[in-house]
Amino acid sequence: MMILDATDRALVAALQRDAQLRLEDLAKLVHMVPSSVHERLRRLTRDNVIRGWTIDIDASAFGLEVLAFIGVRSSKPCSTLLPAMESIPAIEEFHSVAGALGLMLKVRVANTSALLELVEQLRQIPGVDGTETSIVLKTQIDRPTALPADSVRQKARGRAS
Numbered sequence: 001m002m003i004l005d006a007t008d009r010a011l012v013a014a015l016q017r018d019a020q021l022r023l024e025d026l027a028k029l030v031h032m033v034p035s036s037v038h039e040r041l042r043r044l045t046r047d048n049v050i051r052g053w054t055i056d057i058d059a060s061a062f063g064l065e066v067l068a069f070i071g072v073r074s075s076k077p078c079s080t081l082l083p084a085m086e087s088i089p090a091i092e093e094f095h096s097v098a099g100a101l102g103l104m105l106k107v108r109v110a111n112t113s114a115l116l117e118l119v120e121q122l123r124q125i126p127g128v129d130g131t132e133t134s135i136v137l138k139t140q141i142d143r144p145t146a147l148p149a150d151s152v153r154q155k156a157r158g159r160a161s
Contacts, residue, residue, distance in 0.1 A: 002047050007032070009147060011040060012049065016144040019053060064108045066115055067136040071101030076127030078103060084125045090118050101132060 004012070007030045014021055014029055023034040030037065044050045059067070074081060078096045081103070085094045093106035105122075109115050112135070119131055 002049060004049065008040060008044060008049070011037065012044065013147055015050070016147075019055075059108050063110050066109050066111055067139070068107050068109070068115055069134045069136070070105040070107055070119065070122065071097075071132040071134075072103035072105065072122065072128055073100060073130040074102050074127050075129050081125060081127055088118070088121065090114075 010030050011026060014026060023037050026041075027034045027037045032040075041050065059065075072081075078094075082094070085091055085105070090107045090109050091105050092108055093104075095104045096102065097104045107115070107118060109118055115133070115135070119133060122128055122131055
């Protein structure tokens with residue numbers, strides 16, 4: 001596991017708040033020159049700490065009004081279902097989970113009719129034995145991954161030594 005220092009953590013936290021920050025602004029924040037910040041960001045990306053640079057959109061602006069979670073009961077391993085799931089653009093996330101519903105999907109579609117079509121499509125995939133759907137009425141909190149406090153990280157680092 002890669003150990004992140006306070007500067008790495010400050011850069012990641014700042015970019016989570018605003019990924020459009022210029023190198024100069026990030027450099028001021030961590031008291032470094034922009035070229036050093038650039039090199040750190042390249043290392044964090046190379047080491048998959050930063051997995052990608054994306055934008056957060058309002059899905060309803062594109063006609064995607066329904067967000068839902070679909071639990072899937074399956075008689076096949078997730079790895080065999082992955083290609084079929086990847087081919088469905090409405091699936092934003094695909095998780096293997098513990099419990100009776102071994103898979104959890106986060107999906108976004110235009111309306112409930114489209115959601116019904118999606119569920120029917122899922123049920124046609126060999127190995128999908130059943131589904132349970134929950135429609136999101138309102139998202140109360142939607143934020144980036146919370147970074148652990150430095151003290152928690154220091155304790156973990158101390159145990160690894």
